[in-house]
Amino acid sequence: MSPARALDGRVALVTGASRGIGRAIAEALAQAGARVALVARGAEALAATARHIGDAATAFSADLAVPADVAALADAVSAHYGDAPDLVIANAGLFHVAPARELDPAAFTATVQVNLIAPFLLARAFLPRLTTRGHGHLVTIGSIADRAIFAENAAYVLAPEAVADAVMWVATRPAAVNVDELRLTRS
Ligand SMILES: NC(=O)c1ccc[n+]([C@@H]2O[C@H](COP(=O)([O-])OP(=O)(O)OC[C@H]3O[C@@H](n4cnc5c(N)ncnc54)[C@H](OP(=O)(O)O)[C@@H]3O)[C@@H](O)[C@H]2O)c1
Secondary structure, three states, rough: OOOOOOOOOOEEEEOOEEEEEEEHHHHHHHHOOOOEEEEEEHHHHHHHHHHOOOOEEEEOOHHHOOOOHHHHHHHHHHHHHHHOOOOEEEEOOOOOEOOOOOOHHHHHHHHHHHHHHHHHHHHHHHHHHHHOOOOEEEEEEHHHOOOOOOOHHHHHHHHHHHHHHHHHHHHHHOEEEEEEEEEOOOO
């Protein structure tokens, strides 16, 4: 018999799980015993990641820039697992490299929507469920860009900084729920 793993019986939702850091997080959580809800827009890449992870993974296609999609996602995931996830990891992010004078306003808007507003929408959708249940973790994936200004990266700098501030604010509210930010550096 295999030894118990730390997250046996737990459910984790990971946004931006179809590739990159989100996919690696989802794999690690599944290896630790969690069932994982994978979220991204591209259904094909998401399905490929779910197949790669195996039975522990379920794909939920959603556009986190659309508030109605986030609300529907929270309902669908909670219905699928019979409760809200134990861990909600807001990892999905856009990264447009351009100084302000060259940046397409649509790219700026999209970055703020996915990197900043989506974590807020996820917290808004899941916090009441986690608080009522009495436990849970919300984790945002930040960046060293929330502590430094990169002039060539005008779209990106605002969102991580604001997310870091928002996490600190949310973290002071619901006693039963842990709210954390992991701050990454691009390499
Ligand atoms: N890579 C780095 O060096 C680095 C450094 C510091 C911080 N970070 C942060 O770490 C996180 C992950 O970065 P990464 O490099 O792994 O990103 P990535 O490889 O570009 O992957 C982004 C993920 O987010 C999903 N996504 C994008 N827009 C979405 C939307 N509107 N709705 C739902 N899903 C969406 C993408 O799938 P679809 O396109 O199919 O939706 C994909 O799964 C980001 O928050 C980033 O800011 C990364």
